Amino acid sequence: MNFLDAMAASSSGLSAQRFRMNIISANIANAQTTRTPEGGPYRRRDVIFGALPAPRTFEEELRAQVKEDDPLHAKVLGVAIDDRPPVLKYDPSHPDSNEEGYVAMPNINPMEEMTNLMLASRSYEANVAAYNATKNMALRALEIGRA
Amino acid sequence: MSGIFDRHVQLLHKSLDFRAKRNALLGSNVANAETPGYKSKDLVFENALGKAMNAHIPGPLNTTSLQHFDGRHATPLHMVKPEVIRTSNPVGNMDENSVDLEREMVKLGENQVVYQALTRFIGHKFTQLRMSIREGEV
Numbered sequence: 001m002n003f004l005d006a007m008a009a010s011s012s013g014l015s016a017q018r019f020r021m022n023i024i025s026a027n028i029a030n031a032q033t034t035r036t037p038e039g040g041p042y043r044r045r046d047v048i049f050g051a052l053p054a055p056r057t058f059e060e061e062l063r064a065q066v067k068e069d070d071p072l073h074a075k076v077l078g079v080a081i082d083d084r085p086p087v088l089k090y091d092p093s094h095p096d097s098n099e100e101g102y103v104a105m106p107n108i109n110p111m112e113e114m115t116n117l118m119l120a121s122r123s124y125e126a127n128v129a130a131y132n133a134t135k136n137m138a139l140r141a142l143e144i145g146r147a
Numbered sequence: 148m149s150g151i152f153d154r155h156v157q158l159l160h161k162s163l164d165f166r167a168k169r170n171a172l173l174g175s176n177v178a179n180a181e182t183p184g185y186k187s188k189d190l191v192f193e194n195a196l197g198k199a200m201n202a203h204i205p206g207p208l209n210t211t212s213l214q215h216f217d218g219r220h221a222t223p224l225h226m227v228k229p230e231v232i233r234t235s236n237p238v239g240n241m242d243e244n245s246v247d248l249e250r251e252m253v254k255l256g257e258n259q260v261v262y263q264a265l266t267r268f269i270g271h272k273f274t275q276l277r278m279s280i281r282e283g284e285v
Contacts, residue, residue, distance in 0.1 A: 006171035013178025071175030
């Protein structure tokens with residue numbers, strides 16, 4: 001079904017972008033976090049997107065190869081941890097400061113995070129628009145043959 | 148095609164199919180607008196369709212059977228397949244992704260409008276048929 005395939009592709013884009021927004025929000029929320037379960041300050045996270053064919057049933061998998069005109073879904077392949085070193089800030093009163101009085105703070109640039117958040121939100125809107133286009137077409141198709 | 152449905156119905160059917168397929172492909176371009184390495188795709192159809200529409204016109208060579216080669220390379224309408232092309236982005240993104248979001252959105256809009264026009268045409272066609280079946284009553 002073409003329309004359902006198209007809607008599934010758009011929805012894959014929507015969930016991928018929403019996931020990205022969650023990660024960006026976590027980055028902003030933890031801009032000052034100095035303690036994490038893995039130890040040390042919070043480290044910036046980044047999502048990795050990949051284009052994958054739509055999930056198929058076992059039967060379809062046996063029958064077919066991916067055709068060139070099949071829509072590819074946007075999927076989150078994983079979350080990468082940014083390996084930028086933490087920023088050292090001089091704050092001797094901080095409980096996590098070292099002997100010299102420096103605290104290792106997460107290396108998060110709010111400007112960068114906000115730009116990414118904006119991009120994610122625009123991409124999300126673009127996917128909504130694409131979904132609506134598909135929906136309108138499907139509704140028009142239902143009108144065929146009606147007097 | 149024989150019977151009450153003429154070539155136009157078949158043509159509209161083919162075109163609607165093509166538009167629906169193209170919509171799915173454009174939608175997946177939008178979904179992958181930020182996937183590194185993704186290459187945007189599009190479907191082209193009109194060229195092949197134009198050739199197929201003239202398939203009933205005999206070619207430059209005389210034939211005595213349908214199986215003979217008439218010098219014209221034409222696929223019959225029901226065999227026409229749209230062609231997938233890779234679209235390039237002249238500006239280019241740094242991550243090898245070739246999706247131009249604005250262009251994809253424009254294509255989606257255009258595709259949707261043409262689809263709606265086609266559904267209207269085919270609906271009109273069926274209304275006409277119904278009218279002739281009912282001897283002029285609508």
